[in-house]
Amino acid sequence: MTISKSMKAVVFHDKYDIRTEIKDVPKIQNENDAILKVSYSGVCGTDLHSYRGHIKGPTGTIIGHEFLGEIVEIGSNVTKFKVGDSVLSNFTIQCGECWYCKHGYSGQCVITNTFGKIGLDGGQAEYVRVPYAENTLIKKPENKGSESEVDDSIYLLMADIFVTGYYGVKKIIDFLSINPTATIKAQDFSKSTILQIGAGPVGLCATRVLKHFGFKNIVVVDSVPSRLNEAIKFGATKVINFETESNELSRYIEQETNGIGFDAVLEAVGASSAQRTAFDSVRRNGLISSLGMGHTDLPFTSLDCYLKNVNISFGRCHAASLFHESLEIFEHVKNDFKDFIDYKTSIDNSKEAFDLFDKHKVNKVIFDLTK
Incomplete structure (x- = not known):
């Protein structure tokens, strides 16, 4: 697969100031990285905390921690996945080896960070780099047959x-x-x-x-x-x-x-x-x-x-530790969410999408990057 050199991405600048910009496509930086071509990316309620200025935002950072896509490149230590795999991503990265990861508290991993926060570009972009890929990504389940009433974008709900x-x-x-x-x-x-x-x-x-x-x-x-x-x-x-x-x-x-x-x-x-x-x-x-x-x-x-x-x-979800058991439930109930995603749009419309979501005019916003 040919990977572009540049991409569109949503970048945080200041309170109520997010912009769709042209950025360099990320590259493999470490041997446990993977690069994803994003299919769908979501706007989450926690994105609004920095958008509204309630907490300090990651100025200059590509935002977004809800995304899924296809692997287009992997580091030398990644053996669990291959190029071409369709995968879901946790909203955080985690090492899988520290005391917290091994005891079910992956949200407190010693290296953890959330996509779209300071130090880790997010997935509201055409491509995203995923560190610790083997402990952050999960192969997307099959979503075929007459029993499924939803397309793959529904799995964005599992990101967070x-x-x-x-x-x-x-x-x-x-x-x-x-x-x-x-x-x-x-x-x-x-x-x-x-x-x-x-x-x-x-x-x-x-x-x-x-x-x-x-x-x-x-x-x-x-x-x-x-x-x-x-x-x-x-x-x-x-x-x-x-x-x-x-x-x-x-x-x-x-x-x-x-x-x-x-x-x-x-x-x-x-x-x-x-x-x-x-x-x-x-x-x-x-x-x-x-x-x-x-x-x-x-x-x-x-x-x-x-x-x-x-x-x-209190506390942030231990998403990686709970992912598989929650996914099992999600597979049973996902058809109930067929109308949940009520606003799909292009990544070019990021300003409008955030504004509508902030004002509660839409329930769930997704950037569709498959077109």
């Missing part, structure tokens, strides 16, 4: 948002299964009460995973009507618009949980207000499973946590 949603739910399942104060039997989640704060792409994936595992009391809170409608489709038993139904969550807790609160809260926003709502809504000895990327001080104190005996789990 589906496995992250699974991670948040898995923490809840692990907690409810082993916690001696839980009022439900292990692996029987039909009577447990779950509050989910946030119905963006990660949140909606989490809702579908909750349904997959048999949760039947799922309350989803958001302020975007279209997202709340999607949450019902994916398994929510009740949705609350916090802007138009400001007292409904308190009423639900009082009347439907006898004032006790939720067994677990899945917080998928990261904003201080969402964290405070999670803390106020979870029952004593319950769990807050937080997936949102927070960027402010916590809105509660250590004494608050002590007095409530609250259990809190």
Whole structure:
């Protein structure tokens, strides 16, 4: 395959300033690298943190950590893949050899970085370099036959948002299964009460995973009507618009949980207000499973946590460690996501795509580089 010398790529410059530019195609730098020709690349909610200026952005860096494509070149140490393989990528790189990788915590690998962050160009581009390819890439499953209602772009959800949603739910399942104060039997989640704060792409994936595992009391809170409608489709038993139904969550807790609160809260926003709502809504000895990327001080104190005996789990998803088990679930439910990707566009339209996504006018943005 002939590889171009130049390519189009989306580059971060400043708050609300991203540009599609011409860049050099990346080259093999280390013996464990691979170069991918990108087929599809996505815009993720975490991209908006730097886009909106909430955190310092990677000025001059090609952004994007959701992508899949075809291998066009490999380093001398890469034996697990060959040129021509269609592959999915984790949103982080990891060595596969350190203590964290070997114990299931790949998100804390000693060399880890996220694509599109400082020091590692991302995949909103026609080509991308993938370090530690054997521990970062996964061969794309077959997606053929009459049973599949979706094209390969659906696997972009596995780059980050589906496995992250699974991670948040898995923490809840692990907690409810082993916690001696839980009022439900292990692996029987039909009577447990779950509050989910946030119905963006990660949140909606989490809702579908909750349904997959048999949760039947799922309350989803958001302020975007279209997202709340999607949450019902994916398994929510009740949705609350916090802007138009400001007292409904308190009423639900009082009347439907006898004032006790939720067994677990899945917080998928990261904003201080969402964290405070999670803390106020979870029952004593319950769990807050937080997936949102927070960027402010916590809105509660250590004494608050002590007095409530609250259990809190924060952090980035250990995507590589959880990829295969979450992919197995995804293969069962992927057809439910056939309308999930509602905005496919050219990489030339990056400014418009980010603007639409930022304003909640579209649910999931994908750059289609197959044309």
